[in-house]
Amino acid sequence: MRELTGAASFQWGTAPRVLIVRLSALGDTLMSTPVAHALRDAFPNAFLGWLVHRRCAPVVEGNPYLNCLHIWDGTLSGAVATVRSLRQTGYDIAxxxxxxxxxxxxxxxxxxxxxxxxxxxxxGAARFYTHRLPSPPPAPFVAGRNLQLLKALGVPVDPRRHRMLFPLTETHRKTARRRLAALHLLPKRFVVLAPATTRPQKHWVEERWSELAERLWRDMELPTVLLGSRSDRPLLERIARRCRITVPIVNDLPLKEAVALIELASALVGPDSFPIHAALAVGTPAVALFGPNDPVRFREERGIRVLEHDLPCRPCRRRPTCGGAFTCMHLITTDEVLAAVAHLLADIRQTVRG
Structure with missing residues (x-):
């Protein structure tokens, strides 16, 4: 195997057949989509394929920069069939x-x-590469690491141009608008609250979600929607029950339609999880609540405000050292979140006027 520092000894060709491999998870798959855009810009005649797990397939289904999508169902028999499909497609580069x-x-x-x-x-994945690239330093854009892989191979990249893309059709948007109408809400006149995440150390205090919903209505006359998946229902119901106002729960939409609903919102508030990335991809302002992770990839992103509190133990990522206290998330107050939403919306109004 060869250790590369750039494009030397690597051959793209004029019309390469390239497989992008990003199986999961939802947010990480979405953050990888700029790779397809940058490759298409660099090689208009390339054949571009993507290998993805079935659960995350909606993130890349309909991506205009791809020629082919290989969907693995997560099973051993499915893996055998997928490998066969990859061989038959005849890729030059992965x-x-x-x-x-x-x-x-x-x-x-x-x-x-x-x-x-x-x-x-x-x-030990690097043992299976023919070319290994040195790890890049953290980049202040959500797709920074992925784009730096291309840059090291001589591909021109532009984080401002090569943005995350979540493909939506008019059918997806119509479904979202119908759901919004059923809730008696207007486009761009409500805030999505997406409280769920996969790791407990990234959760915000449940009671504060309820307080935030009440304050958004009382202080800004903005109704809210609690958005999540079917498995998030117990959490969403607990938050809704604590509210002294009616806050609808939406947890039964397919992924495409859920993102279309996010696109219709004035803003979205959530922890470091997929809905934050989805909001950025569809142009909805987002307030991101960060605790155990370092939000460096959002430093230069537009349309997002990151709330965090520095502690000596941060970032702990997947290995909390606080014994379950999760102080970094508890330090984020409702007032801070409310102010961040207000500033984001004020920035948008100023941009429109300008």
Missing amino acids: LDVQGLLKSALFPWLARIPQRVGFADARE
């Missing part, structure tokens, strides 16, 4: 932007000649 053993194995088993990823890939 870009593993996930960096896990499973994401590295697919291109290796498919015998794709050039397999590229970062040298610091987890679970």
Whole structure:
């Protein structure tokens, strides 16, 4: 295997057949979509494919920069069929932007000649690459690490142009508008609250979600919607029950339609999870509540306000040291969130006037 510092010894060709490998998760898959845009800009005649897990497929289904989508169902038999499909498609290059053993194995088993990823890939994934790239420093854009992989291979990248893309059709938007009408809400006159996340250390205080919904209505005359998945229902119901106003729950929409609902909102508030990335992708202002993770990738993103409190133990990421206190999230107050929403909306009004 060769350690690369740039494009030397790597061959793109004029019309490469490139497989982008990002199986999961939802937010990470969305943050990888600028790779397809940058590749299409650099190689208009390229054949671009994407390998994704079935759960995350809606994130890239309909992406205009892709020629092909390979959807793995998560099973062993499905993996065998997927490898067969990859071989038949005849890729020249595989870009593993996930960096896990499973994401590295697919291109290796498919015998794709050039397999590229970062040298610091987890679970020993780098052993299956033909080309390993030095890990880049953290970048202040959500797609920074992924785009830096391309840059190291000589592909021109522009974080302002190569943005996250979540493909939506008019059918998805019509479904979202119908749901909004059923809730007696108007487009761009409500705030989405998306409180759920997969790790407890990223959760905000439940009672404060209820207080925030009440304050948004009382102070800004903005109604709210609690948005989540079917498995989030218990959390959403607890928050809604604490409210002294009616706050509707929406947790039964397919992913595409849920993102279309986010697109219709004035703003979205949530922890470091997929809805924040979705809001950025569709142009909805977002307030992101950060605790265990470092929000460096949002530093230069527009349309987002990050709320965080510095503590010596941050960032702990997946290994909290606070014994379940999660102080970093508890320090974020309702007043801070309310002020952030107000500032975001004021910025938008100023931009429109300007």
